[in-house]
Amino acid sequence: MSFLNQNILTWIVLSPFIAALLLIITPPNRGALIRWIALLGAGLTLPLSILVAILYNRQQGGFQFQRDVPWINSLGIQYHVGVDGISVVLVLLTAIIITAGVFASWRVQNRTKEFLALLLFLVSGVFGVFVSLDLFFFFLFYEIAVLPMYLLIGIWGTGRKEYSAMKLTLYLLFGSAFILVGILSLYFVSPQHTFDLLTLQRSGRFSYAFQRIIFLAFYIGFGILAGIWPLHTWSPDGHASAPTAVSMLHAGVLMKLGAYGILRVGVGLLPGGAHTWAFLMGAIATINILYGAFSAMGQTDFKYVVAYSSVSHMGVVMLGIASLNPVGVNGAVMQMFSHGIMTGLFFAVVGLVYEKSHTRDILKMGGFAKRMPGVAVAMTIGGLASFGLPATSGFIAEFMVFWGMWHTFPVLAALSVIGIVLTAVYVLRILQKIFLGPFTEQYHDLADAQKTEWVAITALAALLILVGVMPSPLVNLIRLGLHGFHLNI
Amino acid sequence: MRHEWAILLPYIVLTGWSVIVIAVGLMGERIRSDQLGYLAAFGLLVGAATQIIAPHRILWNGLLLGDSYSTIFNTIFMIVGAVVCWASASWKGSAPYEPEFYGLIMLATVGLMLMAAAGSLLILFIGIELSTISLFALVSITKRDRKSAEAGLKLFVLGAVASAVFLYGASLIYGAAGTTEYWRLLLLSQSPKMVQTTLLFIGFCFVVGALSFKLAAAPFHLWAPDVYQGAPTIVSAFISTVSKAGAFAALIRIILLASAANWHGLLMVIIALAAISMVVGNLVALAQTSLKRLLAYSGVAQVGYILTAVAVGGSRDSISSAIVYLLLYSFTNAGAFLVCGAMQETTDSETIESLRGLHRRSAPLAFAMLILLLSLGGIPPLAGFVGKIFLFEAAYTGGLWRLVLLGAIMSVVALYYYLSVVLQMYIRDPDDDRRVVVAPSLGGAIALCTVITVLIGAFPAPWIKAGNHAASSARKTFEFEVMASHRIQSNRVADISYKLDRQ
Numbered sequence: 001m002s003f004l005n006q007n008i009l010t011w012i013v014l015s016p017f018i019a020a021l022l023l024i025i026t027p028p029n030r031g032a033l034i035r036w037i038a039l040l041g042a043g044l045t046l047p048l049s050i051l052v053a054i055l056y057n058r059q060q061g062g063f064q065f066q067r068d069v070p071w072i073n074s075l076g077i078q079y080h081v082g083v084d085g086i087s088v089v090l091v092l093l094t095a096i097i098i099t100a101g102v103f104a105s106w107r108v109q110n111r112t113k114e115f116l117a118l119l120l121f122l123v124s125g126v127f128g129v130f131v132s133l134d135l136f137f138f139f140l141f142y143e144i145a146v147l148p149m150y151l152l153i154g155i156w157g158t159g160r161k162e163y164s165a166m167k168l169t170l171y172l173l174f175g176s177a178f179i180l181v182g183i184l185s186l187y188f189v190s191p192q193h194t195f196d197l198l199t200l201q202r203s204g205r206f207s208y209a210f211q212r213i214i215f216l217a218f219y220i221g222f223g224i225l226a227g228i229w230p231l232h233t234w235s236p237d238g239h240a241s242a243p244t245a246v247s248m249l250h251a252g253v254l255m256k257l258g259a260y261g262i263l264r265v266g267v268g269l270l271p272g273g274a275h276t277w278a279f280l281m282g283a284i285a286t287i288n289i290l291y292g293a294f295s296a297m298g299q300t301d302f303k304y305v306v307a308y309s310s311v312s313h314m315g316v317v318m319l320g321i322a323s324l325n326p327v328g329v330n331g332a333v334m335q336m337f338s339h340g341i342m343t344g345l346f347f348a349v350v351g352l353v354y355e356k357s358h359t360r361d362i363l364k365m366g367g368f369a370k371r372m373p374g375v376a377v378a379m380t381i382g383g384l385a386s387f388g389l390p391a392t393s394g395f396i397a398e399f400m401v402f403w404g405m406w407h408t409f410p411v412l413a414a415l416s417v418i419g420i421v422l423t424a425v426y427v428l429r430i431l432q433k434i435f436l437g438p439f440t441e442q443y444h445d446l447a448d449a450q451k452t453e454w455v456a457i458t459a460l461a462a463l464l465i466l467v468g469v470m471p472s473p474l475v476n477l478i479r480l481g482l483h484g485f486h487l488n489i
Numbered sequence: 490m491r492h493e494w495a496i497l498l499p500y501i502v503l504t505g506w507s508v509i510v511i512a513v514g515l516m517g518e519r520i521r522s523d524q525l526g527y528l529a530a531f532g533l534l535v536g537a538a539t540q541i542i543a544p545h546r547i548l549w550n551g552l553l554l555g556d557s558y559s560t561i562f563n564t565i566f567m568i569v570g571a572v573v574c575w576a577s578a579s580w581k582g583s584a585p586y587e588p589e590f591y592g593l594i595m596l597a598t599v600g601l602m603l604m605a606a607a608g609s610l611l612i613l614f615i616g617i618e619l620s621t622i623s624l625f626a627l628v629s630i631t632k633r634d635r636k637s638a639e640a641g642l643k644l645f646v647l648g649a650v651a652s653a654v655f656l657y658g659a660s661l662i663y664g665a666a667g668t669t670e671y672w673r674l675l676l677l678s679q680s681p682k683m684v685q686t687t688l689l690f691i692g693f694c695f696v697v698g699a700l701s702f703k704l705a706a707a708p709f710h711l712w713a714p715d716v717y718q719g720a721p722t723i724v725s726a727f728i729s730t731v732s733k734a735g736a737f738a739a740l741i742r743i744i745l746l747a748s749a750a751n752w753h754g755l756l757m758v759i760i761a762l763a764a765i766s767m768v769v770g771n772l773v774a775l776a777q778t779s780l781k782r783l784l785a786y787s788g789v790a791q792v793g794y795i796l797t798a799v800a801v802g803g804s805r806d807s808i809s810s811a812i813v814y815l816l817l818y819s820f821t822n823a824g825a826f827l828v829c830g831a832m833q834e835t836t837d838s839e840t841i842e843s844l845r846g847l848h849r850r851s852a853p854l855a856f857a858m859l860i861l862l863l864s865l866g867g868i869p870p871l872a873g874f875v876g877k878i879f880l881f882e883a884a885y886t887g888g889l890w891r892l893v894l895l896g897a898i899m900s901v902v903a904l905y906y907y908l909s910v911v912l913q914m915y916i917r918d919p920d921d922d923r924r925v926v927v928a929p930s931l932g933g934a935i936a937l938c939t940v941i942t943v944l945i946g947a948f949p950a951p952w953i954k955a956g957n958h959a960a961s962s963a964r965k966t967f968e969f970e971v972m973a974s975h976r977i978q979s980n981r982v983a984d985i986s987y988k989l990d991r992q
Contacts (some may be wrong), residue, residue, distance in 0.1 A: 072950045074957055075882065136878070141699040147868050150908055162916060166908065173904055180878070184885040184893065400749040417523035 010216035016120035038116035085481030101245035102454035171234035178221030215273025225260030239307035244351030271486035281322035288315025293422035320401035328404020335397035345460035367439030371446040393467035506532035507595035514588020526578030529591035533571035539841035558963035579928035597623035601735030610669035641717025651702035658695025678750035703736035707769035722830030748802030766793030801887030808960035815873035824938025846919025872945035
């Protein structure tokens with residue numbers, strides 16, 4: 001049992017990585033074998049992360065399943081992994097999305113092997129970030145998670161793919177330059193010269209002036225990935241150009257890496273800095289919510305609507321973090337989970353609709369619900385969760401975020417709530433234009449989802465409702481993770 | 490005195506072996522050119538083996554410093570030299586001068602080794618000249634090719650100027666201090682008798698300038714793109730890696746001296762060189778269409794990253810990180826140039842465009858280039874990532890956080906041009922679908938460089954440990970020399986070397 005306890009996180013990180021290596025040596029013409037290896041590598045993480053969520057000792061709390069192996073002694077770098085309530089939820093989210101993502105890319109024909117290998121490589125970086133307790137490995141995994149995106153969008157994307165891929169990569173790596181300087185500062189200023197997150201958290205009494213500056217570096221660095229305004233412009237382009245599974249993974253999980261970084265490293269290690277900049281974070285998050293929603297209203301490309309809705313919803317996450325109280329932060333993590341599932345569902349639907357109708361132009365579509373009722377139902381559930389209808393996961397998350405924010409900055413909370421109305425407008429607009437109304441005859445051979453295509457959308461839509469009806473397991477788990485942070489009560 | 494031979498053994502082996510290679514080459518038809526290449530590579534490996542077992546002593550009253558620091562550098566030079574010889578075994582371009590080609594590579598290596606081990610400006614000058622003069626000939630070895638001849642002439646003219654600058658600086662230093670040996674200079678700097686500090690500073694500025702020429706650090710980099718482009722690609726692989734490493738080995742010794750003697754002005758010069766190199770190298774690289782010129786400018790930028798750590802001065806981590814980075818950079822960059830050479834054999838072009846759709850024309854070659862470029866760009870889990878973090882960590886700890894921030898941001902700029910090569914290889918479709926066929930020895934050398942790049946990235950601890958050891962030894966060498974000379978006040982070498990052995 002202790003063997004399992006110590007290594008289960010490492011296996012979660014390694015399982016997609018090993019599958020990616022296997023894919024590299026698999027001959028390219030064995031299509032079925034390639035898909036099954038990928039599914040196994042990705043799917044194995046799902047039972048493992050459910051196991052982690054079940055075995056996580058709720059009485060004990062704190063970081064569990066820790067493993068600590070020295071790597072470079074002279075620099076104080078160690079491979080140190082462990083999860084608390086927050087990371088458990090995010091690991092679970094990642095496992096769900098990548099498994100759904102492999103199903104969603106079941107029909108990728110062009111260079112399947114490389115596509116799936118890169119996707120798995122990327123996702124093991126994502127898992128790595130969520131479980132790392134050493135800032136060096138945190139940064140290493142972070143970079144691994146960002147770079148494969150360039151090739152994934154550049155090769156398998158659509159539209160202005162080369163432009164979008166380069167823009168996305170440069171934006172995110174520009175952010176990581178700030179993160180690197182921030183991490184080196186922590187290392188240098190800490191008395192033990194260590195990268196270890198727990199040691200830094202326990203003993204790092206950083207001066208107020210230091211916290212103020214370095215928090216800002218982390219906020220910009222991670223914030224770019226979290227899509228904060230005005231540094232979000234890579235995200236609509238990138239998500240719109242990317243192939244389905246990549247958009248699902250990127251909007252669903254990768255943007256959460258940014259928010260997680262701000263929470264874990266920024267708020268966790270530099271609480272003084274976080275309190276100084278809380279209003280700024282809140283204000284920018286409010287702009288994100290409103291600006292993202294307005295932009296989504298103005299789009300005619302289905303995928304751009306969903307991409308801008310991500311910008312808006314990530315604003316809700318950042319708003320929750322900016323509230324700096326337990327309810328708000330809890331809501332932020334809930335929103336990360338909820339939005340991850342929801343946007344995964346959205347992009348899966350966009351992919352299906354595009355694959356069958358060969359268009360993403362909303363104005364040219366209409367009445368699709370007649371030919372693809374299942375897809376329409378899934379989209380409707382996602383849309384309802386998107387503007388936070390009760391009994392969907394979005395309701396719980398947004399309610400907690402706005403409640404938390406109300407106690408810290410009531411004005412910002414009041415402004416952001418307008419975002420819900422705007423969300424309802426654009427969600428209902430696409431539902432109406434695409435799925436309802438008279439059927440456009442030129443799409444006469446349109447068909448509903450088939451076989452493996454069902455897996456992703458059914459599972460994700462069901463989860464949205466399940467979490468909405470029964471949120472307490474997740475909420476309680478997240479609450480256990482909040483003890484390490486210096487939050488307002 | 491019996492130790493002298495043991496310490497000099499690697500130098501003697503290489504010099505002798507280069508003569509043997511040339512002599513064997515005279516056998517004409519009976520010896521194939523690829524056999525000559527393997528013979529030379531084997532000789533370099535034998536040299537590396539003797540270097541590793543050679544004792545650590547100071548020779549000739551501090552003229553030649555045989556410590557772990559010079560051991561690790563010399564080993565890098567010889568192993569990369571062997572890789573280059575191996576890669577060029579199948580190369581027909583140097584005919585009919587193959588014997589001279591391999592002989593000159595070995596002699597250039599000897600020169601670089603002297604630079605790493607030099608304890609005096611005089612030996613350093615001999616090292617610089619031996620390596621640079623060999624390189625003049627190597628660059629223009631395909632003399633029928635106008636570009637190659639032109640590159641050789643350029644390197645010759647500019648190299649001669651750099652040598653003159655070096656000698657001028659050395660003469661100023663001699664005029665100010667009456668000696669050119671590092672440890673005596675250090676002693677003098679600590680004594681109240683030393684008055685000519687300005688003259689000394691100017692002299693060292695000239696010396697550092699001349700070394701920057703060999704480093705191709707901006708603004709002394711102007712020769713590099715032209716020469717790398719004109720020279721046979723295999724020679725470019727040699728110049729852009731070990732030749733730089735040799736200049737760094739010498740520069741770090743001088744920086745150690747400067748920081749021990751509290752000449753902070755010299756460190757400011759290095760900081761300026763680092764900043765200019767990172768900015769100029771990365772920005773100019775953006776505009777390149779030739780792969781070799783791109784690699785040349787990226788090399789200028791890489792020198793800037795290494796100088797960032799070197800500018801800290803004498804800290805163990807700064808020297809160690811520079812050594813580790815030079816080690817991985819040598820293999821990675823040599824690999825990238827070799828890929829470029831392999832492409833040139835097939836397409837007869839060295840533009841970035843010529844790599845279009847390489848993944849379809851030769852998947853292994855494209856994959857190797859991908860790994861090498863991403864490592865140069867500092868992407869984990871490859872060697873360049875760990876190396877760069879180590880460099881920046883050392884610089885940050887040394888208080889140069891502004892330089893680190895500049896370097897981190899410039900690394901993002903660098904990714905743009907590395908990725909645009911990746912774009913050509915993986916995203917664009919090829920012009921023609923002919924497969925790219927790579928000769929076995931060249932392919933083997935590329936594979937070796939790629940594997941080493943991955944290995945250093947995955948297991949950096951032993952390399953960093955070796956780097957730390959070498960860095961400490963370079964620092965101790967100075968301390969022991971000075972300590973010993975304080976005590977005995979004489980030129981008896983034996984006592985100093987005895988001390989060094991017991992460290």
